[in-house]
Amino acid sequence: MEGPNQESTSVAPAALSPAVAGQRRVIVCAGTGCVANGSKKVLAALETQMAEAGLDVVLEFKPEGHGDGVRLSHSGCQGFCQMGPLVTILPENTLYTKVAVEDVPDIVDLTLKKGEPVERLLYVEPRTKKRCLGPEQIPFYQRQSRYVLKECGFIDPDEIREYVAHGGYDAARKAFTEMDGKAVCDVISASGLRGRGGGGFPTGRKWEAARIQDNPKKYVICNGDEGDPGAFMDRSVMEGNPHCIIEGMMIAARGIGADEGYIYVRAEYPLAVKRMRHAVAEAEAAGYLGDDVFGSGQSFRLEVMEGAGAFVCGEETALMASIEGRRGMPAPKPPFPAQKGLWRKPTIINNVETLAQVPRIIGKGAEAYRSLGTEKSPGTKTFALTGHVCNTGLIEVPFGATLREVVINIGGGVTDDRGNIDKTGFKAVQIGGPSGGCLTPDLLDLPLDFDSLRSVGAMVGSGGLVVMNQKTCMVSVARFFMEFTQRESCGKCVLCREGTKQLLALLDDVIEGRGTAETLELLETLGHAVQIGSLCGLGKTAPNPVLSTLKHFRKEYEEHVFEKRCRAGRCKALARPTINPALCKGCRLCVKACPVGAIMGEKKQPHRIDEGLCVKCGACAAACKFGAVEGI
Incomplete structure (x- = not known):
């Protein structure tokens, strides 16, 4: 791996303000995943029981430090979502996993009062069975380079003073007071920063294209319309460190000469919307946003706007149409947004993660940024x-x-x-x-x-x-993603609107046993046609999962079509459930679970399934403790 000069992987950032470093602190993860698992109740229980135990509980951030008190706060996502709710204890940097309200008394009595760890709450490494005290001992954290996420699991996202205490808005101040627009764009170009929204376009080139436009009105847009199934990177940054996004947008505004910006967040992210709006209000009250930013003579204002959840609005021209109050549909390019974007004014659009990288690039320089990553893909x-x-x-x-x-x-x-x-x-x-x-x-x-x-x-x-x-089953995987993109197509392009629908129908034929050799040929031909004929990135990339799985797992498609068999046993119409006699213990759990009496066999002897009676419901596989039921 390139990038030997990696920054600290710890949940707690390395550079703390002197007044805060080394002091006692309890941080409860309040990212969406942990909140869904009850972290707010854990936070409330900690506040109550710490006070009852006679501890001096400090709930408000104090830049000068909190003395002998124990600071209790919440953070954004700490990353280890599977093990939440997470609670971090500083300065030891102990990480507790899967914390419930019932665990709070032991945390207070053992850890906060006696300085002893609660062993059962420590993460257990599955291979070595070793209990890990904190991130420094957990492979999940050890091997990361937490750059954008460095403060997400540590600072209070609702407290601007804590962000400032860790150097927040210093880079924006530098950009507005020591640099002009060209200098800002030059540093971003020199850093090699590329857009993290998927396309990887050089950010500096995009900014420079907007900077040179002779127009007094320009816009900066943060694309927080993260719509991929299973993706939650941008959401976590917005929830955990909203001020770094605001600061990145301020620097972008300085670079191109913009005085207005929009943070476009999908409505399905209510916590991100709430924290971004609170952060904007804090930045305005503190004087970072508004007229005459840092005495530079340049103004900059931000507005948080909720999107309706259309996947196609992740495409920049569709996103701008949505902000303007029109239906979110892509538009042909050129002209590019940097030339004529929002309300036909020069506009740059960057996604959340791209903008979150910007403050450190300006603050530490392009070369420091290039020490991470590869030559053509820094960071x-x-x-x-x-x-x-x-x-x-x-x-x-x-x-x-x-x-x-x-x-x-x-x-x-x-x-x-x-x-x-x-x-x-x-x-x-x-x-x-x-x-x-x-x-x-x-x-x-x-x-x-x-x-x-x-x-x-x-x-x-x-x-x-x-x-x-x-x-x-790779055919089912391709179908899952195709169903998503077909549903999210805006319908403007015939090839995308109708082509994705036909691709989905062809995949259904394969999965349900109606596929033929011609079906596979049509999948490839139609997939390439949709790629070529679609206007925006959604249509051009929609066939990728189909074409990719056809390329790497063609044998699996052929088994579905010619042998009418799904090797993974996931396609119900093609399922051939059997019981492996070498694994079957004759425990009869499957017999009890079968709703139609299709399983035969004596107790403590291998059983078998009558294919004529079997309805392929999967109840037997779910009941078997030994993995003996195969093919479903």
Whole structure:
């Protein structure tokens, strides 16, 4: 992996203000995942029981420090979503996992009063069975380079003073008081920053194209319309460190000469919307947003706007149409938004993660940024790691990290359907969401960067990584993503509107046993036609999962079509459930679960399934504790 000068991987950032460093603190993760699992109740219970125990509970951030008190606060996503709710204890940097209200008394009595860890709440590494005190001992954190996410799991997202205490808005001040627009654009260009929304276009070039436009009115837009299934990178940054996005937009505004901006967030992210609006109000009250920013004579104002959840509005021209009050549909380019964008004025649009990188680039310089990642893909990338993998959650690695590093070392390896480590290894990784493609085991050592992925027919996309084990049906995976893109098509292009519908119908034929050799030919031909004939990125990339799985797993498609068999047993119409006699213990759990009496056999002897009676419901497979039921 390139980028030897990696920053601290700890949940707590390395550079704390002197007044706060080393002081006692309890941080409860309040990202969406942990909140859904009850972290707000844990936070409330901690406040009550800490006070009852006689501890001096400090709820408000104090830049000068909180003395001998214990600061209790919430943070954004700490990344280890699978193990939430998470509670971090500082200065020891102890991480407690799966914390419930019932665990609070022990945290207060043992940890906060006696300085002892609560052993049962520590993370247990599944391979070594070792209990880990904190992120420094947990492989999931050890191997990351948390650059954008550095403060997300630490600072209070609702407290601007804490962001400022950690150097927040210093880069914006530098941009407005020590640099002009050209200097800002030059630094961003020199850094090699590329758009994290999926396309990877050089950010500096985009900004420079808007800067040179001779128009007194220009706009900056933050694209927070993250719509890929299973992707939650941008949401987590907006929830965990909203001020870094505002600061990035301020620097962008300085670079191109804009005085107004919009943060476009999908309405399905209510917590992100709430925290972004609160952060904007705080920045206005503190004088960072408004007239005469930092005495520069330039004004800049921001508005948070909710999108209606249309996936196509992630495309920049459709997003601008939505802001203008029109239906979100893509428009032909040129002219590009940098020339004529929002209300026909020069506009730059960057996604959340791109803008979150900007303050550190301006603050530390282009060369420091280039010390991470690869030559053509500098910096880091956040990924939402999900699927059949031990450690799911939000991760960040330098570009150039390999798939093996992410799946095996950070992810902890592939799991079976029961969550146990799967020794047969992984089958594929879907990268880039509905617009991406599949990476197979022979690509385990492929560097994850824009150009390497493009060379194998995949793409970084927004950063979704779905790991799949050997029991995954790749035809069903292709159908899942095709159903999503077909539903999200705006309908403007005939090839996208009708082509995705026909691709979905052809996949249904394959899955339901009606497929023929002609079906496979049509899938490829139509897929390429949709790519060529669609106007925007949604249509051009919609066939990617189909074409990618056809390329790498054609044998599996042929089994569905010619043998009428699904090797993973996921396609109900093609299921051929059997009981492996070598694994069957004759416990009769499957017999009791079968609703139609299709399972025969004596107790403590291998059983069998009567195919004539079987309705392929899967109840037997769910009941079997030994994995003896196969083919369904």
